[in-house]
Amino acid sequence: xxxxxxxxxxxxxxxxxxxxxxxxxxxxxxxxxxxxxxxxxxxxxxxxxxxxxxxxxxxxxxxxxxxxxxxxxxxxxxxxxxxxxxxxxxxxxxxxxxxxxxxxxxxxxxxxxxxxxxxxxxxxxxxxxxxxxxxxxxxxxxxxxxxxxxxxxxxxxxxxxxxxxxxxxxxxxxxxxxxxxxxxxxxxxxxxxxxxxxxxxxxxxxxxxxxxxxxxxxxxxxxxxxxxxxxxxxxxxxxxxxxxxxxxxxxxxxxxxxxxxxxxxxxxxxxxxxxxxxxxxxxxxxxxxxxxxxxxxxxxxxxxxxxxxxxxxxxxxxxxxxxxxxxxxxxxxxxxxxxxxxxxxxxxxxxxxxxxxxxxxxxxxxxxxxxxxxxxxxxxxxxxxxxxxxxxxxxxxxxxxxxxxxxxxxxxxxxxxxxxxxxxxxxxxxxxxxxxxxxxxxxxxxxxxxxxxxxxxxxxxxxxxxxxxxxxxxxxxxxxxxxxxxxxxxxxxxxxxxxxxxxxxxxxxxxxxxxxxxxxxxxxxxxxxxxx
Amino acid sequence: xxxxxxxxxxxxxxxxxxxxxxxxxxxxxxxxxxxxxxxxxxxxxxxxxxxxxxxxxxxxxxxxxxxxxxxxxxxxxxxxxxxxxxxxxxxxxxxxxxxxxxxxxxxxxxxxxxxxxxxxxxxxxxxxxxxxxxxxxxxxxxxxxxxxxxxxxxxxxxxxxxxxxxxxxxxxxxxxxxxxxxxxxxxxxxxxxxxxxxxxxxxxxxxxxxxxxxxxxxxxxxxxxxxxxxxxxxxxxxxxxxxxxxxxxxxxxxxxxxxxxxxxxxxxxxxxxxxxxxxxxxxxxxxxxxxxxxxxxxxxxxxxxxxxxxxxxxxxxxxxxxxxxxxxxxxxxxxxxxxxxxxxxxxxxxxxxxxx
Numbered sequence: 099x100x101x102x103x104x105x106x107x108x109x110x111x112x113x114x115x116x117x118x119x120x121x122x123x124x125x126x127x128x129x130x131x132x133x134x135x136x137x138x139x140x141x142x143x144x145x146x147x148x149x150x151x152x153x154x155x156x157x158x159x160x161x162x163x164x165x166x167x168x169x170x171x172x173x174x175x176x177x178x179x180x181x182x183x184x185x186x187x188x189x190x191x192x193x194x195x196x197x198x199x200x201x202x203x204x205x206x207x208x209x210x211x212x213x214x215x216x217x218x219x220x221x222x223x224x225x226x227x228x229x230x231x232x233x234x235x236x237x238x239x240x241x242x243x244x245x246x247x248x249x250x251x252x253x254x255x256x257x258x259x260x261x262x263x264x265x266x267x268x269x270x271x272x273x274x275x276x277x278x279x280x281x282x283x284x285x286x287x288x289x290x291x292x293x294x295x296x297x298x299x300x301x302x303x304x305x306x307x308x309x310x311x312x313x314x315x316x317x318x319x320x321x322x323x324x325x326x327x328x329x330x331x332x333x334x335x336x337x338x339x340x341x342x343x344x345x346x347x348x349x350x351x352x353x354x355x356x357x358x359x360x361x362x363x364x365x366x367x368x369x370x371x372x373x374x375x376x377x378x379x380x381x382x383x384x385x386x387x388x389x390x391x392x393x394x395x396x397x398x399x400x401x402x403x404x405x406x407x408x409x410x411x412x413x414x415x416x417x418x419x420x421x422x423x424x425x426x427x428x429x430x431x432x433x434x435x436x437x438x439x440x441x442x443x444x445x446x447x448x449x450x451x452x453x454x455x456x457x458x459x460x461x462x463x464x465x466x467x468x469x470x471x472x473x474x475x476x477x478x479x480x481x482x483x484x485x486x487x488x489x490x491x492x493x494x495x496x497x498x499x500x501x502x503x504x505x506x507x508x509x510x511x512x513x514x515x516x517x518x519x520x521x522x523x524x525x526x527x528x529x530x531x532x533x534x535x536x537x538x539x540x541x542x543x544x545x546x547x548x549x550x551x552x553x554x555x556x557x558x559x560x561x562x563x564x565x566x567x568x569x570x571x572x573x574x575x576x577x578x579x580x581x582x583x584x585x586x587x588x589x590x591x592x593x594x595x596x597x598x599x600x601x602x603x604x605x606x607x608x609x610x611x612x613x614x615x616x617x618x619x620x621x622x623x624x625x626x627x628x629x630x
Numbered sequence: 631x632x633x634x635x636x637x638x639x640x641x642x643x644x645x646x647x648x649x650x651x652x653x654x655x656x657x658x659x660x661x662x663x664x665x666x667x668x669x670x671x672x673x674x675x676x677x678x679x680x681x682x683x684x685x686x687x688x689x690x691x692x693x694x695x696x697x698x699x700x701x702x703x704x705x706x707x708x709x710x711x712x713x714x715x716x717x718x719x720x721x722x723x724x725x726x727x728x729x730x731x732x733x734x735x736x737x738x739x740x741x742x743x744x745x746x747x748x749x750x751x752x753x754x755x756x757x758x759x760x761x762x763x764x765x766x767x768x769x770x771x772x773x774x775x776x777x778x779x780x781x782x783x784x785x786x787x788x789x790x791x792x793x794x795x796x797x798x799x800x801x802x803x804x805x806x807x808x809x810x811x812x813x814x815x816x817x818x819x820x821x822x823x824x825x826x827x828x829x830x831x832x833x834x835x836x837x838x839x840x841x842x843x844x845x846x847x848x849x850x851x852x853x854x855x856x857x858x859x860x861x862x863x864x865x866x867x868x869x870x871x872x873x874x875x876x877x878x879x880x881x882x883x884x885x886x887x888x889x890x891x892x893x894x895x896x897x898x899x900x901x902x903x904x905x906x907x908x909x910x911x912x913x914x915x916x917x918x919x920x921x922x923x924x925x926x927x928x929x930x931x932x933x934x935x936x937x938x939x940x941x942x943x944x945x946x947x948x949x950x951x952x953x954x955x956x957x958x959x960x961x962x963x964x965x966x967x968x969x970x971x972x973x974x975x976x977x978x979x980x981x982x983x984x985x986x
Contacts, residue, residue: 208848209819210794210861386940392853393826399935406938433938440940445827445927446852447883451919451945478853484893485886510857522851526830529929580831580838581849590841591848593821598857 206519206584208591214516217537220293231290232267234260243294244534245395250298250465250501251340251368257291257301258336261308262329275317276324281309296515299466299474299503304335343498343611348373351461351496351609352381359458360386362486364446365476366397366404367463369496375408378438388442388452392478394521394594395531402443406433446478449485460486462600464497464608469624470506471602471617473497477595480510483604492606499610502624510598519592523581635690642671643691650699657803658704658870662774662905665695665708670767673760681720681759688713692985701920701947703871703879703908706985708770710909713982715766719759770905773961777903778804780961782811788899788959789816793863796821798855798887799880800836801829802868804901808959809866810843819846821862825881826852827926828946855887865891865898867950872902873912874974876952876967879919885948888955897956904960907970909978915949922946 207216238260241247247256264287270276288305291297297305311331315324347369355361355377363370377383387405391398409431435441444452462483466474473479473495483493507513521532535543584590602617609615612623635643646668648654655661672691678684692709699705781804789795789812797805800822809820820840825833833849840847850858865888869878878900891898912918924942928935936942952967965973 209846210858393824393851402935402938406934435938441938442941442943443928443935443939444943446886447826447828447881448943448945449883450885450889450948451882451943476853477851477857480856481853481886481890484856484890488889488893509860511861514857522824522849523834526834527827529827529927529932580834584838587838587841589844589846590837591846593848593850593854593858595854595857598854 206591207516208593210511211514211516211593211595214514214595215296216516217518220296230286232260232264232287234263235287235290239291239294240536242291243537245531248395248397248400249366249368249463250300251344251498253295253298254300254304254500255336255340258304258308258332261287262332265325265328265332268325270321276321277313277315277317280312284308284312299505300498300500303500303503304339307335308332339498339500343500344369344372346611347496347498347609348376350614351494352377352383354459354461354492354494355383355385356458357383358385360388360456362388362390362452362457362460362482362491363401364390364398364460364462364479364482365392365395366401367461367496369498370461370463371401371404373461373496374405374439375434378434379408379410382438384438384440386440386442388444388457390444390446390449390452390478390482392446394517395476396529397476397531398443399530402435402441405439405441406435409433410438446481449482457486457491459492459494462493462495462605464495464501465597466501466503466505467495467497467608467617467620468507468599469502469504469621470508471605471620472507473600473602473605473608473617474503474507474597475600477510477598480598480600480604483600487604493604494607494609495605496609499612499623499627502610502620502627504621504624507599510595514598515596517594517596519594522592522594523579523584526579635687635694636676638675639672639687639691642668642675643694647694647698650695650702650705658906659774659777659803659903661702661704662708663771665705666712666767666771666774669709669712670764670771673763673767678756681716684763685713685716688716689982689985696985701918703910704906706910707871707905707908709985710978710982711770711905712763712767714977714979715770716763717979717981719762719766723759774903774905777905777961778807781808781901781903781959784959784964785809785812786815788812789818789864791816791818793818794821794861795819795864795866796823796855796858796862796887796891797866797868798823798825798852798884799829799868800825800833801881802901804903805866805868806836806839808901809840809845813843813845817846819848821848821850821858823850823852823855823883823887825883827944828922829881852883856890859890859894859896862891862894862896865896867898867900867955869900869902869906869950870947872900872907872958872970874907874909874971875911876955876958876970877912878902878950878955878958879947880950882945882948885950885954888950892954898954899957899959899964900950900955901959904962904973904977907960907974907977909974909980909983912949918947918949920946 207214238247238256241256242253247253261284264284265280268276268280268283270279284305288297308328308331311328315327319327351373355373361374374387377385389398389402410433411431442452460482462473462475462479464473464475468474473483475495486493505513518532518534521534524532581590581592584592605617607614608617608620610623615623646664649664650661655664669688669691672687673684676684676687678687688709692706692713695705695709785808793816795809795818797809797820799805812818822833822837822840824830837847837849867880867884867888869880872878880900888898922944924944927944928939928942930936952970955967957964957966958970960973962973
């Protein structure tokens with residue numbers, strides 16, 4: 099009885115066949131080969147049949163809903179169009195690659211680092227997509243690429259602020275929902291932002307978080323509500339992951355700075371700057387600070403300047419006494435560098451002479467903590483950590499948990515960021531960070547100069563005397579700046595990388611908002627962080 | 631006992647003292663040559679009755695030069711080398727005179743207080759003596775001028791094909807010659823640190839010269855040393871002075887580079903001419919390190935920073951302890967740092983280690 103309807107409905111017959119088979123196998127092991135072949139066939143057929151069945155079911159449903167087959171076809175077409183729209187992201191990348199401006203200057207990267215993306219490559223495509231980019235992103239990209247905004251946390255904060263502006267001004271296109279379309283929209287903006295500098299680890303983490311939040315927004319909400327919720331969430335993120343984290347970190351770290359102790363730091367880190375200010379202003383500690391600085395960014399000078407700009411607010415008692423005695427003078431406010439923090443400013447080359455003075459501990463900033471416990475930070479950090487470790491000076495690093503990355507890396511060569519080598523050649527004695535122009539402007543200037551040169555060349559060729567003078571002048575120029583034309587020297591390369599990797603054995607403690615940890619605990623934190 | 635220098639000699643010495651004080655002599659080799667030329671002139675101008683008087687005069691000149699520039703080791707080295715030449719000559723004459731009566735044990739007992747009357751030289755003797763000493767100094771000058779030749783010959787033995795070298799001392803002419811010589815036989819890459827702020831111009835010139843000689847050259851900032859050290863095959867450094875314990879003086883920043891090399895087990899070799907070896911011991915590190923213009927670190931015009939800074943320092947040198955160097959390459963061969971004291975003994979007399 100049961101077999102007849104099975105033959106009539108092939109779908110079910112196969113399924114019953116397959117369900118029967120294991121039994122058959124058990125019973126007749128000699129036939130196992132045959133049965134398995136049968137099974138394979140049946141599986142394939144099964145899938146096809148199931149598809150057909152599903153399609154049939156859908157068609158039936160739609161017909162039941164009152165949609166004719168023709169309408170269905172239209173819908174399908176619309177879907178295909180949508181899919182194409184969704185793939186614009188990858189199309190964009192293709193476009194970028196195709197529109198790379200073939201620069202006449204050869205790629206000048208040392209062979210060891212030739213796998214890294216150069217600034218030219220990053221920038222090559224940016225003009226071609228700038229029309230779909232929000233103006234706030236354009237200005238942010240410019241600030242980041244010219245090192246006006248530098249450092250992992252400032253970059254993250256400004257990026258999130260800009261995202262808020264974008265979300266507030268976002269209007270969902272008619273045939274999609276915010277949850278689906280906004281992520282793609284943001285991806286374009288991020289793609290452009292990447293052309294300024296590669297995203298920092300913290301920015302990557304924040305973007306991942308934001309995309310997840312967007313997808314979690316319930317479909318029932320109106321756009322305005324959804325946008326409001328997103329903006330609030332971004333604000334919360336900034337407050338929780340940056341501001342409050344920093345405060346916790348500072349409170350923990352300030353225990354390591356005592357009255358009269360000597361602290362060494364390298365470059366500029368936002369949380370460390372706040373730490374020093376906190377110790378001076380709120381805890382009224384007096385200490386020595388050795389700022390180690392390096393070319394070409396001179397971030398130590400930024401820290402120095404920022405410390406000078408923070409001034410002690412005069413105490414109320416002092417104020418009262420002062421006003422009573424010398425009424426004409428206003429309240430005096432001194433920069434904290436005058437009486438609280440004694441600053442010793444050195445460049446990295448004098449490290450070994452400096453470190454021999456009794457340094458009590460070293461505070462280092464972080465770009466990222468990698469999951470194998472290595473600290474990825476501004477180039478030079480590793481050298482300092484190594485020297486201090488060799489002299490038994492404790493090395494501490496302050497790092498918010500947004501900077502934790504699940505990547506692993508073993509040396510600084512495999513993954514790094516290439517900066518513009520021109521920064522190392524031009525203005526070698528300026529002692530200031532390079533003043534960068536926008537990439538497009540630079541290219542424009544280059545083009546004009548090139549045209550000018552061509553114009554000059556044509557009349558110059560006529561008389562040789564002029565030529566000789568020129569070549570003499572060239573020689574003079576060479577005496578002034580031997581590397582002004584370094585791009586024309588085939589065997590010469592200039593390497594300007596941004597980061598290096600400090601092994602975990604040099605780091606005594608990583609101070610995060612979750613407390614002080616050894617570097618080996620980074621993966622633990624990552625897991626906990628992921629699970630919440 | 632200490633005689634003041636006569637006016638004729640002071641007239642010779644003073645211009646050199648001024649040049650030293652003003653740092654007008656740049657480069658160790660120039661200083662070495664200048665000093666040996668000066669001593670040659672002093673010896674031809676000086677009057678003396680016994681060789682010991684001459685030794686006193688030279689010591690006096692050495693002291694004057696040392697006070698002019700106490701942190702310059704090379705001047706002292708050359709003075710001591712010349713003193714050693716004179717003493718050798720005296721000993722030889724000594725041996726000629728009393729070959730017959732002296733045996734070694736007796737000489738041990740008796741030469742403690744040499745009878746100075748023996749050394750009263752006649753006029754003819756003293757002019758012979760003078761010409762012998764001057765010939766000795768000429769040989770020294772030759773040695774200094776040709777210092778690179780001996781060094782270069784070792785280059786090929788130390789570098790293999792496609793090796794990556796790193797040099798943190800781009801101001802060293804010796805390193806440059808060494809690399810150029812090695813290029814004739816080997817193909818390699820050189821990483822050169824910038825040496826900011828004191829040697830950056832020289833570094834750029836150095837890099838350009840290397841690249842013009844078809845050596846793959848990469849200029850790196852001083853900070854990048856740690857990042858690339860794992861890829862470096864050998865570190866090659868130039869030195870300003872080598873001490874008897876095997877330590878040496880080099881540019882500021884080199885100390886951290888060699889420490890980094892040690893951490894990565896990368897071999898470090900130092901190149902130095904024989905004239906850079908000094909019989910002194912580096913007892914106090916601070917005495918050795920010269921401090922330069924702090925305006926190179928913070929612009930004086932940057933008054934806001936200058937006003938608020940407690941200390942800015944710009945050391946010009948670094949002391950490198952012997953354990954951070956694997957071998958020294960000199961024009962007479964390669965030596966371990968622990969062996970340097972022997973070479974020093976060969977070239978200097980222990981009596982002259984302290985000129986005071």
